[in-house]
Amino acid sequence: SVETLLASLFLPMLVGGLALRAPNATGTAAAYNNFLPFMVGPANHTRLDELTWLNTTPAVVFGIALGVWAFRLVLPFNAAAERWRIRTKLVKDLRRLCACGTAFNTTSWMARSGNRLAQIIRHAGQHPDATTEAYLAGAMGLMTVGLLALRLHYVLAGNSIRPDQQALLRTVLNTIAHSRGYTLQPAHVATHALQTLLPMALQEKNLSVHLELTRAISSLEVMRKELESNATFLDTTRRFRITHKANTLGL
Incomplete structure (x- = not known):
């Protein structure tokens, strides 16, 4: 139900909102708040099967991780x-x-x-x-x-x-x-x-x-x-x- 979905997202989104107010975590918090709803997929009544979800959300997670490591290892900030x-x-x-x-x-x-x-x-x-x-x-x-x-x-x-x-x-x-x-x-x-x-x-x-x-x-x-x-x-x-x-x- 919608109530169960909101209850489960309350704490993660609360943490993201508080992080937005921290000067050192603004960039990370913005990415977190943008990608979390996408990966959770609140409109789960439109999903046909779990395979579609597994083909999208892990790809986003691995893509973010690859981008972070690419800039840390290949193009580090000097x-x-x-x-x-x-x-x-x-x-x-x-x-x-x-x-x-x-x-x-x-x-x-x-x-x-x-x-x-x-x-x-x-x-x-x-x-x-x-x-x-x-x-x-x-x-x-x-x-x-x-x-x-x-x-x-x-x-x-x-x-x-x-x-x-x-x-x-x-x-x-x-x-x-x-x-x-x-x-x-x-x-x-x-x-x-x-x-x-x-x-x-x-x-x-x-x-x-x-x-x-x-x-x-x-x-x-x-x-x-x-x-x-x-x-x-x-x-x-x-x-x-x-x-x-x-x-x-x-x-």
Whole structure:
């Protein structure tokens, strides 16, 4: 009868409903709640014989088991490789942003970088290790550099500063866009531009130009520090390893 069927399914479905509210078991619980009614077959009055049921339900169970073992043995998830792919995407996005000011705007850059951060956090689990913390620090550093690069693009687009001053900013952006491997050259170029523009800003009499130079100088001040501290993170030619110095800096 229907009452007997409901009584027998009460506890299994109750367990599935409670599991849906557990953050660590949401995916498994969703599959459980979807496949359990199919395998039980509540509309048992439509079944012609037991052979049909045996040809469907065990096939589903064995198919799920085969899929699980295939991904565990043949295509296992590698957290380190996934972090490397995310870091490569972050660096490529930053280079593209520096090379072309119209590649991103502030909203799209924040959304894209935030998505990368969410991926790192999602794969970290409940207890992230020091490597994951370092990846988060590096990703946030690159997100900051990207926002500052956008500000430099806006300064250049305003066309308020002199051509030689614009050339300094373009050199910084081009260096970031074309740097490969481990190098401190972007940080050094940003430092040189900062030291060159600072006296010019102090001597500038035009208020609007002075404000644009101040905006560029403040961006370069933060950018050079982020580029120097994240030089290892920017090197996508090798895996990101935490050094003792990075640990002391809180990375």
